[in-house]
Amino acid sequence: xxxxxxxxxxxxxxxxxxxxxxxxxxxxxxxxxxxxxxxxxxxxxxxxxxxxxxxxxxxxxxxxxxxxxxxxxxxxxxxxxxxxxxxxxxxxxxxxxxxxxxxxxxxxxxxxxxxxxxxxxxxxxxxxxxxxxxxxxxxxxxxxxxxxxxxxxxxxxxxxxxxxxxxxxxxxxxxxxxxxxxxxxxxxxxxxxxxxxxxxxxxxxxxxxxxxxxxxxxxxxxxxxxxxxxxxxxxxxxxxxxxxxxxxxxxxxxxxxxxxxxxxxxxxxxxxxxxxxxxxxxxxxxxxxxxxxxxxxxxxxxxxxxxxxxxxxxxxxxxxxxxxxxxxxxxxxxxxxxxxxxxxxxxxxxxxxxxxxxxxxxxxxxxxxxxxxxxxxxxxxxxxxxxxxxxxxxxxxxxxxxxxxxxxxxxxxxx
Amino acid sequence: xxxxxxxxxxxxxxxxxxxxxxxxxxxxxxxxxxxxxxxxxxxxxxxxxxxxxxxxxxxxxxxxxxxxxxxxxxxxxxxxxxxxxxxxxxxxxxxxxxxxxxxxxxxxxxxxxxxxxxxxxxxxxxxxxxxxxxxxxxxxxxxxxxxxxxxxxxxxxxxxxxxxxxxxxxxxxxxxxxxxxxxxxxxxxxxxxxxxxxxxxxxxxxxxxxxxxxxxxxxxxxxxxxxxxxxxxxxxxxxxxxxxxxxxxxxxxxxxxxxxxxxxxxxxxxxxxxxxxxx
Numbered sequence: 001x002x003x004x005x006x007x008x009x010x011x012x013x014x015x016x017x018x019x020x021x022x023x024x025x026x027x028x029x030x031x032x033x034x035x036x037x038x039x040x041x042x043x044x045x046x047x048x049x050x051x052x053x054x055x056x057x058x059x060x061x062x063x064x065x066x067x068x069x070x071x072x073x074x075x076x077x078x079x080x081x082x083x084x085x086x087x088x089x090x091x092x093x094x095x096x097x098x099x100x101x102x103x104x105x106x107x108x109x110x111x112x113x114x115x116x117x118x119x120x121x122x123x124x125x126x127x128x129x130x131x132x133x134x135x136x137x138x139x140x141x142x143x144x145x146x147x148x149x150x151x152x153x154x155x156x157x158x159x160x161x162x163x164x165x166x167x168x169x170x171x172x173x174x175x176x177x178x179x180x181x182x183x184x185x186x187x188x189x190x191x192x193x194x195x196x197x198x199x200x201x202x203x204x205x206x207x208x209x210x211x212x213x214x215x216x217x218x219x220x221x222x223x224x225x226x227x228x229x230x231x232x233x234x235x236x237x238x239x240x241x242x243x244x245x246x247x248x249x250x251x252x253x254x255x256x257x258x259x260x261x262x263x264x265x266x267x268x269x270x271x272x273x274x275x276x277x278x279x280x281x282x283x284x285x286x287x288x289x290x291x292x293x294x295x296x297x298x299x300x301x302x303x304x305x306x307x308x309x310x311x312x313x314x315x316x317x318x319x320x321x322x323x324x325x326x327x328x329x330x331x332x333x334x335x336x337x338x339x340x341x342x343x344x345x346x347x348x349x350x351x352x353x354x355x356x357x358x359x360x361x362x363x364x365x366x367x368x369x370x371x372x373x374x375x376x377x378x379x380x381x382x383x384x385x386x387x388x389x390x391x392x393x394x395x396x397x398x399x400x401x402x403x404x405x406x407x408x409x410x411x412x413x414x415x
Numbered sequence: 416x417x418x419x420x421x422x423x424x425x426x427x428x429x430x431x432x433x434x435x436x437x438x439x440x441x442x443x444x445x446x447x448x449x450x451x452x453x454x455x456x457x458x459x460x461x462x463x464x465x466x467x468x469x470x471x472x473x474x475x476x477x478x479x480x481x482x483x484x485x486x487x488x489x490x491x492x493x494x495x496x497x498x499x500x501x502x503x504x505x506x507x508x509x510x511x512x513x514x515x516x517x518x519x520x521x522x523x524x525x526x527x528x529x530x531x532x533x534x535x536x537x538x539x540x541x542x543x544x545x546x547x548x549x550x551x552x553x554x555x556x557x558x559x560x561x562x563x564x565x566x567x568x569x570x571x572x573x574x575x576x577x578x579x580x581x582x583x584x585x586x587x588x589x590x591x592x593x594x595x596x597x598x599x600x601x602x603x604x605x606x607x608x609x610x611x612x613x614x615x616x617x618x619x620x621x622x623x624x625x626x627x628x629x630x631x632x633x634x635x636x637x638x639x640x641x642x643x644x645x646x647x648x649x650x651x652x653x654x655x656x657x658x659x660x661x662x663x664x665x666x667x668x669x670x671x672x673x674x675x676x677x678x679x680x681x682x683x684x685x686x687x688x689x690x691x692x693x694x
Contacts, residue, residue, distance in 0.1 A: 027596065028595040088523075088524065089529035089689070090426055090689065091423075095425075096421070096422040096423070097422075098419070100418060101418055111521065111525075115451075115456065116451060120448075120451065127443075128526055128528075130526075132440055138653045156455075179417070342610075
């Protein structure tokens with residue numbers, strides 16, 4: 001039986017932008033001074049305020065059992081939408097009707113207390129996410145097994161490695177059983193194997209007929225998990241419908257006017273020794289571009305931030321075809337690096353790839369230890385039009401990934 | 416029967432109190448967490464719950480001896496203990512609850528629950544501390560061979576009054592603190608000065624019978640709900656003969672208590688929906 005699980009009508013969320021803001025809260029002094037000023041000036045008393053619509057008149061409805069991916073660029077309003085749906089912030093206008101028990105997961109490990117043991121935190125976190133004590137007790141063993149932390153249950157979580165911490169936190173969340181589940185980009189944590197496990201668990205949950213709302217930058221994950229999509233841009237609803245149509249539309253418009261790829265900031269950015277900020281593809285004159293003419297050389301520039309001194313730091317970039325075949329990976333020479341912002345510049349050295357799109361993978365590591373690994377960080381688009389600067393003869397027969405020709409000699413066999 | 420949730424700018428208040436009840440599990444867990452972490456990584460642990468009020472009692476008893484305070488039916492240290500303990504509860508609840516929203520901002524920006532749970536749950540750990548601190552009182556009463564008066568059965572009423580009065584103000588200050596961090600600095604001052612305007616070393620009757628004080632000062636003095644609480648503690652423990660209950664004091668104390676409670680809850684409810692945006 002299908003019914004409307006989520007009905008959103010004319011939802012608007014407005015924020016007032018204040019000038020010279022270092023933080024959100026105000027000092028009483030400023031309020032008093034402002035009030036006094038406006039009283040003295042005797043004017044209308046109303047100063048013009050800059051407002052910003054994080055959500056602008058959005059309406060949509062979601063049927064029970066749908067798995068909906070919410071897609072959009074940074075700042076499109078995805079997170080605000082989730083926050084309003086989870087009742088964390090109140091809308092400015094509009095109305096939402098939700099049918100069923102809701103759980104939202106905007107962060108892994110909300111409310112984890114470092115001084116408490118793993119066992120204690122499971123109960124605390126579970127109750128924060130809306131589970132009852134008996135529910136948690138019932139699922140406790142399952143949660144612990146999923147997180148693979150049996151041995152450390154009675155250790156304070158401040159002694160956990162960040163991997164263990166994240167696994168335990170996700171395990172609790174993964175065992176929620178609400179009718180509506182709202183998930184922010186929490187899958188972007190942990191190692192690749194654990195991410196796979198999480199995605200698998202999410203699919204299981206979705207398969208049980210629950211309604212799932214899922215925000216991610218990872219189009220691959222969205223496409224695998226969701227059947228419907230909602231595309232947001234600058235607070236407005238651009239498109240709603242079948243997930244493939246929506247992701248295609250998103251990919252089409254993604255790069256309009258933007259010539260770089262922002263790397264989503266990891267949730268635990270402050271704890272990492274380094275993390276990627278931005279990736280850009282540059283042409284032969286080192287100008288960021290969306291497309292590289294076939295045969296031209298090009299650059300990849302990775303901006304990243306280093307929090308702590310790293311010995312043997314390596315930046316790497318990988319090219320992967322849309323069919324997930326790795327084409328090539330390049331590592332920098334290991335260097336010792338001090339805190340700060342840096343970029344790594346990779347130059348293509350004459351290898352000519354066939355026209356089409358290549359997914360870019362960015363990796364930052366210390367020796368063989370991964371610090372930040374971003375799949376699908378951006379796209380390299382090789383256009384089939386060759387540029388005038390390119391005086392090489394391009395034989396574009398599309399009969400292979402690599403166009404460069406081998407040296408060929410034909411000689412008659414003697415003897 | 417499916418649960419239906421409606422979200423609109425008004426944040427329908429009809430379901431709020433029902434929600435508060437539905438989230439009682441979280442209330443218990445937050446209180447339990449506060450208790451668990453309270454004395455983690457301290458060497459003497461829960462002994463702090465005794466040592467802190469004990470220090471206040473020792474210092475005040477010393478001062479009272481020097482200044483020649485007099486009592487008939489109880490020793491001075493007992494009289495001071497019966498005041499310092501409820502004052503400790505009041506000040507602890509006030510300072511903990513007024514800071515509670517800020518120290519739990521990570522929860523407030525990530526999950527929904529009726530925010531009132533946060534300041535309310537902090538009171539539990541304070542109450543437990545207070546009950547442990549009562550060991551001092553029991554010990555002193557045994558030492559002085561003081562037999563409690565029959566009024567003892569009313570002691571919980573005054574503990575409750577002290578809780579409600581501190582919670583009301585605490586809720587109000589907590590919600591103000593979210594927007595105006597000035598209150599972070601105001602609360603310690605209130606607590607620091609508060610101990611001097613409470614009848615710790617003296618009997619409240621000494622103030623009320625003083626000929627030098629004008630009438631309105633006496634009224635103001637009685638508006639302090641802790642005067643009623645401390646009077647009530649002494650009356651319950653040592654009897655009405657030396658520590659009679661003044662009904663005006665109780666009534667004025669109740670007026671202030673409920674004034675702050677109502678203002679606190681109303682203001683809290685009004686600004687609560689924006690906590691996540693401004694915290």
